[in-house]
Amino acid sequence: MLQLFNTLTRQKEAFKPIHPGEIGMYVCGPTVYNYIHIGNARSVVAFDTIRRYFEYSGYKVKYVSNFTDVDDKMINTARDEGITVPELADRYIQAFMEDTKALNVEPATLNPRATENIPDIIQFIQGLIDKGYAYAVDGDVYYHTRKFADYGKLSDQNIDELEQGASMHTNNEETERKQDPIDFALWKAQKQPDEIAWQSPWGMGRPGWHIECSVMSTKYLGATFDIHGGGEDLEFPHHENEIAQSEAETGQTFVHYWMHNGFVTIGDDDQKMSKSLGNFVTVHDLVKKVDPQVLRFFIATTQYRKPIRYSEQTLNEAAINLNRLKTAYNNLMYRYRDAQDADNTTIDQQVQDLEAQFKTAMDDDINVQNGMTVIYELAKLINNYVAQDKVAKQTLDTLKDTYTRLLSIFGVTFAQKQLLDRDIEKMIHERNEARANHDYARSDELRDLLKDEGIILEDTPQGTRWHRDE
Incomplete structure (x- = not known):
């Protein structure tokens, strides 16, 4: 049975979805002011x-991941660049889509934007x-934290200690407006005429960060849903x-289930990678230098709650693995050229056993x-099998199907390499020899193999010509 570590209870729990066979999942998306x-x-x-x-x-x-497309950082960045906040958001949402596509990330079921849900946010706050x-105070709206009896249950923190910490990090002007230093903003009044803002019962303003996710998650997944995910830095306060x-x-x-992924660290001191520390490497830049699939593999093959140490060495190790x-896959695909119509029940059973072991491993959080x-x-099983003198097509199919299905979970797909001209000429030469020896079965097989690779043959009095079926 699938077990998930629930941050709320700090233990692994058997996963039971609200609706059998269906999962509602919300993952906090980026604030789109940079790559x-x-x-x-x-x-x-x-x-x-x-x-x-x-x-x-x-x-x-049903996978929902939002875009925070309005906040202080976005307002300041747009002002510095002399553009509007929506223009800034559109630029970096497009960049996000391009970068995540390069990493072979499946599109979310929904990618709601905060600015598309302002009426719902206002209604929720009201x-x-x-x-x-x-x-409400002077156009701002604050959440009265002490009114919520269970505040601190996710991050396991004491509200009195949180109040002491909050009072040290809040500016005097804001502290004077709040009833309690630990209260947080739901709606922020427009401070300058050029700030993006919407009309509300409390005046012109914009939503606070935290309220956006509450509104969008419950709007699209219901008041209660299965899984909420995000980085461990979002556990508190977000x-x-x-x-x-x-x-x-x-x-x-x-x-029901809170899931938080670990940090990516960088440098000899394993410092958390972040924009605020200025020690980050953007995906946008990195995928121009390394194979995006290597980067995807590097990230995907560490258990989600564990930290990942980023370095050139760890990235190279991922490329080697x-x-x-990929070599095993290419070895398997090559043997289709001479596979026979038979099967191997021993190999089939080994494949089934390995897939069962895979499920057991993955079901453990x-x-x-x-x-x-x-x-x-x-x-290893693939390499050993395809090294045999004779192989069965049905067994190759079983190996290929299982191998590609399991790897696809990690976003890894292997496209067959396009045949090089010299490989095509070699196969045509072999076909011509087969025809000369009246081995028409082998001749037809080679023609079909080339056709499967998009190579079209034309037999003429001057010899065999070929071209790619573009």
Whole structure:
């Protein structure tokens, strides 16, 4: 049975979806004021891999991941560049889509934007005010944190200690407006005329960060849904605040399973990669220098809760391991040229056993490292089998199907290499010899093999010509 580590309970739990066979999943997306770095990509790839395993296991997944397309950083960046916030957002949403496509990330079911849901956000905030969980001050609206009895349950923090910490990090002007230093903004009043803003019952302004995710997740997945994911840095305060807002408004449990991925670290001191520290490497730049599939493989093959250390060495190690797997695939595909119509029940049973071991590994909180160990064993089985003098097409099919299905969970796909001209000429020469020896079965087989590769043959009095079927 699939077990997931639930951040809320700090233990592994048997996974039971709200609706049998279906999963509602929300993963916090980027604030789109710059290109995503590898630390951001960690969350994207980790939860894409988790989603793919759910789908492999037979679940239908509704996967929602938002874009925060309005906040202070975006306003400041747009102002510095002399463009509007929507123009800035469009640029980096497009870049996000291109970068994640390069990493073979499946498109989300929905990618809602905060600015597309302003009426819903206003209505949600008004509901919190009506219930006594929020209050307006000079055009701002704050959440009254102490009104929510379970505040701190996700991050396991004491509210009095949080208040002391908050009072040290809040500016005096904001502290004076709040009833409590730990209260947080749901709506922010427009401070300057050029700031992007919307009309609300509290005046012109814009939503706070935390409220956006509460509104978009419950709007598209319901008041209670299965899984909420994101980086471990979002556990507090972002996800803690989401719980407080959502459960106060709906009166229901917000999320059943909270999943948080570990950081990407960099440097000898294993410092967290982040924009604020200026130690980041963007995916946009890196995929111009290295194979995007290597980067995807590097990220996807570490269990999602563990940290990943990024360096040129660890990236090279990922490339070597990926090449091992690719070699096994190419070896298997090559043997289709002389495979026979037979099967091998011993190999078939070994493949079934390995897939069962893979499921056991992955069912343990998506333990991709143990899962990959099984895939390496499958690659070894492929190499040993295709080294035999005779191979069976049905067995090759079994090996290929299982190998590609398991690797696809990690976003790894192997496209066959286009035949080189010299390989084509060699096969044509072999075909001509077969025809000369009246071995028409082999001649037809070679023609069909070339046709499958998009190579069209034309037999003429002057010899065999060929061209690619572009």
